[in-house]
Amino acid sequence: MNGHENHGSAKTYIMGFLFSIILTIIPLWLVIQHVMSKSMLTVSILLIALLQLIIQFFFFMHIREGEKPRYHVMALVLGAVMVFTIVAGSIWIMTFNSQVH
Amino acid sequence: MADKAKGFFVTGDPLIYGADVAIVITLLGILVFLTFFKKWGWLWREWLTTVDHKKIGIMYLVSSLLMLFRGGVDALLMRMQLAFPNSHFLDSQHYNEIFTTHGTIMILFMAMPFMFALFNIVVPLQLGARDVAYPFLNALSFWLFFFGAMLFNLSFVVGGSPDAGWLSYPPLSELAGSPGPGQNFYIWGIQISGIGSLATGINFLVTILKMRAPGMKLMKMPLFSWSVLASCITIIFAFPVLTVTLALLFVDRFFGAHIFTATGGGNPMMYVNLIWMWGHPEVYIVVLPAFGIYSEVVSTFSKKKIFGYKSMVFSMMIISVLSYFTWVHHFFTMGAGADVNTFFAITTMAIGIPTGVKVFNWLFTMFRGRISMTQPMLWTLAFIPCFVVGGATGVMLAVAPADYQYHNSYFLIAHFHQVLIGGVVFGYLAGLYYWWPKMFGFKLNDRLGKWAFWTWNIGFYVCFMPQYALGFMGMTRRVYTYGWDMGWAPYNLVSTGGAFLMGIGFVFQVWQILYSIKNGERDLTGDPWNGRTLEWSIPSPAPLYNFAHIPKVRSDDAWWDMKEHKHGAASEKENKEFEPIHMPKNSGIPFFMAACWFVAGFGLTFEWVWVGIAGLAGVAICLLARSFQRKTDYYIPVDEIKRTEASLGRVV
Amino acid sequence: MKKHTSSYLWKVSALGITLLALLTGCDRRYLVFNPSGPVAQKEFDLIVLSAVLCAAVVIPVLILLFYIVYRYRDKPGNKAPYTPEWNDSKILEIVWWGIPVIIICILGVYTAKTTYSLVKPPVTDVKPITIQVTSLDWKWLFQYPDQKIATVNYAEIPAGVPVQFQLTSDSMMNSFWVPELGGQEYTMPGMAMRLWLQADKPGTYFGSGANFTGRGFAHMKFKVVAKPQAEFNQWAKQIKKSAPALTQERYDLLTKKGLAEKQSFSSYPESLFHNTIDRNGGKYMKPEMKHGGHDMSMMDHDK
Amino acid sequence: MAQSVTSMDTRHEAHHDTFKLLGFWIFLVTDCIIFACLFAVYAVLRTHTDGDLTGHELFEVKGFTAETFILLASSFTSGLASLAMHKGNKKQLMAWLAVTVLLGMSFVGLEITEFAKMAAEGATISTNAFLSSFFTLVGTHGLHVTFGLIWMIGVMVQIGRHGIDHLTKEKVTIVGLYWHFLDVVWIFIFTVVYLLGVM
């Protein structure tokens, strides 16, 4: 365990926590207040969720840690591509209409 | 009581009674043998609790050969029925059960464990490592596979076999379509072994990334290990999908949910979509390691460096990722629209490109080499034409509008047997013959091997070429009978003949193994083929710790390089002291944990909730017990290493 | 010029394959090689094209393999060159990455074109007829919304007229396949897919279910009889006159698991087909669902 | 759970740690795929209510908001636990782990109450496709959390017995990672299931 370890500090944890609270309250407020049109709203809360994910990864899960090469980051990135494929692909394939109706 | 038993045990078919008797006699025989020769302790210490990758590999190998037999017998039964469609040899129900178990067993309980056998036996040796990254998990994976397979096979005698096809499309596989326990056997048999496969995927991924001998950069790694890496990447992304799909099907059946049902708003097509998201990558999972084997064999027996190493690596990586983007080609006829079909047709065809590159690289490895016709090389040479033609029919299937005419016909059956047998089975057999001396210290008999080779090969073409014709004649898969007016009968008869030839080939192989155990040519060098990679640098069979000294790698084909430049392990050993070797301890927990899974699976299959819960509780206890263990490793003292090395004839 | 040669090649190879089929002696039995309508013809052409393109690489590969194995086998006195260290060639690599890419591109273009063209009726200047097909366990029900008649396990169609088959299932998922008229499509509960087929000439065509549905699946064969329009009308009239009606009770009997003989019906309950679809979840597949997908409340209150 | 043997004995201790971490990260990626499939199923089936109540009518803002903040807070406290561990402060470590477990338990408790309430209104897993996919998705997450709780308690017992050493350290790190991961998944359940549901 050589010097380059970085387990975060109280400060980063608190910052992460604050960020995530804010990023939870914003979409909640947006939805309850119906501030925008439905599709806009959908897109924005999904984006905020993504942002929140990034915050958690960096502030809580320390993905930058570990020795190089960072295989776990590569796995995560590839995983993200697969997750996208599964969700978007399924929706694309499954929302076909009954062609006769 | 008798009534209850009647519902529980499968009855009414002489074939099954025969099998029952055979199974009981075999089991009794084994029990008597073990007790009589006082082998129980040995069995427990040496095998059931082992965490040694080499032994685990051998257990995988034995199980997979048994399953090849079981699946093969299924195949022969089907072929019998199809050759004489009006003979009432099998009735519809029985036929349906047989093709379902044939497909499932061949892919999940034959091809997968055969592949894992080779992973286990070869990868650590090829990397210059002493074990896999997580030996305990490795043992657990094996036992999960084993008990999953047992659970699945149990359906043969109790409860009834699944009968909805190897991928069990709903609504047929839902409660409304298949009310008995057969479908639950399918779900739990695969689920349990699937978890094991996923763990193996993670295990070998980490092994390859982290445990290579010093100096072995990724781009110096042997191609078989690369292929394992590619296959494992596909495993970790594909198998979770299978887990979910099966779990959801079970939720439907057990809790009465409506995810894939036709009623209550469920969507059966979603199951088709999900299962192929696993099913398609699965076929590449099994074929990629075969590609790796061919690379090793071709280069060794052409006495030449592999041609285009970089593009070999690159093409495997492309295949492993691209295989995730083609799944819809299995249901072009579901009518998801022209956009979807076109997209997936093109991604599918695109897989032909990197695959083709590999074929050309193998050809040019042989070009200007010196090809010796050993058994592994024979299977490799048989693979190329077979796979190329099978792959080409795959590309024809990928042409979506043409697929409307091939789908679910015997053309498709012929395609996938050509790639599965010609690609996967031939590949694993090549690997088996190639690494057999490393596993057991002797070679397999050549003459019997040639007989096996030719009967398998001729049998293959006789069996499956007529099936392409049958496809064009409109014969669909999964029919147990057909009328005479279509002209299908003669082709089916020929095909059946071919199947039996393959069966004879298999008998030759069993004979070959038994014969060679007694009379095989011993190999004392550890390097009978004049190999190129590190596994050939150590004695056969490898000692418990594999490498007394961890080798230092300077180039690809590391062992070849050492031999060429005489800076091999031998010369370095002289001026190096041994150090105690750190090894993992044996453990009985994997066996027990998997057995608990078996109990849980069995209970849930029959919907005996309490048995299921008891089994799961057992699993949890095993997990906790393991978590609380602290001393799970030990050191092999220097003395013992010295003794072992001396007894293996190595300079100490 | 280029176009000319390629179409020439194309004809030669089509001829070759047809010859091959003829040589085997029973051409009529190779249903797929015997396209009897424009849809099947299009698919057959594509099959030929893909087979030829694949053969264009596969055959050279096989020849190369045999040559190399013969030339470089390890036997004493073999004078062929031996270069154990030669393992790389940029030019060769480019060649064998390149050739498959080109082939796949050609194949891809034709695939896309045909895929899109098959969505449309094969001929546009003739008024199509519609037949509604329901797969049951284990039989086929055909309804003729224009003629208001129904049949079980056989269908008659007018020759030379595009037929729009509307496919659904009231049980397991099956697939509707009449190889000589064109490729198959799934019949799925809760959906109605559209499959365009057409028979150019009168004749009897073999049809079957192609997706496994359980015990009686092997028996789900049926015949499609194409007749000249006049005869077809005659047939329809005949049935209208003489056959019994398909009542709801009778339909319910049909949905029970089991086999059935050929049957004809002079009428059927109004909107039987659409009720079947809706009962199996068809309401989720309506076009408005696709666009209004987010709006859950809307779809729920509209019924 | 599993253990590792390294190729170089001398570097053994150093490797040990990254080995398991890498394996665990990969496991988390596979778990991501599991949830991705469940999300895909939910996305496809979420309108298939078969004429019953929709999410709009079933979900209660108060309930799921509370669940969300509790889980967020527990993720934070488990982070503080690992911080305490690196400082070598066993008491603090145990305390923060205990807080995390308590928060986790209240999360599971709330979820069970929510499910029970829905069931009482006739919305169960077998009611319609929408609810089937809802219960499998959210329920799978809940099972993950429950499993994590048992695991964390197990780790606490071990720390109690053996103090902070390299084995328990590794265990805390890994269970902490798992916990954060569950929080991340929840964010998406919160957004996709609940927020889009009540929208």
Ligand code: HEA
């Ligand atoms: C190991 C197993 C394996 C492998 C390797 C493959 C490889 C391929 N498969 Fe196959 N396939 C199966 C196992 C496999 N398949 C199984 C089990 C099924 C059926 C499951 C079921 O329904 O039960 C199936 C079904 C299947 C279908 C579905 C058909 C249907 O249901 O209607 C399709 C359609 O596209 C397809 C295509 C392909 C393609 C394009 C390849 C390609 O990867 C092939 C690539 C190889 C080559 C092309 C040859 C070498 C290349 C060259 C010499 C270069 C140049 C060549 C060209 C450019 C043409 N396969």
Ligand code: HEA
């Ligand atoms: C790796 C996979 C694999 C392998 C190796 C095989 C091997 C064989 N397969 Fe199979 N097959 C599949 C995977 C595989 N198959 C799949 C996935 C399906 C689809 C299932 C489905 O539709 O759901 C399928 C379906 C399938 C069908 C279609 C059934 C149908 O749709 O109706 C047929 C028919 O001919 C067939 C035949 C064969 C034959 C003859 C062999 C031969 O190679 C077998 C060789 C024989 C042996 C190795 C037997 C040795 C045993 C003896 C010599 C003992 C003899 C003793 C007695 C008879 C008592 N297979």
Ligand SMILES: [Cu+2]
């Ligand atoms: Cu595929």
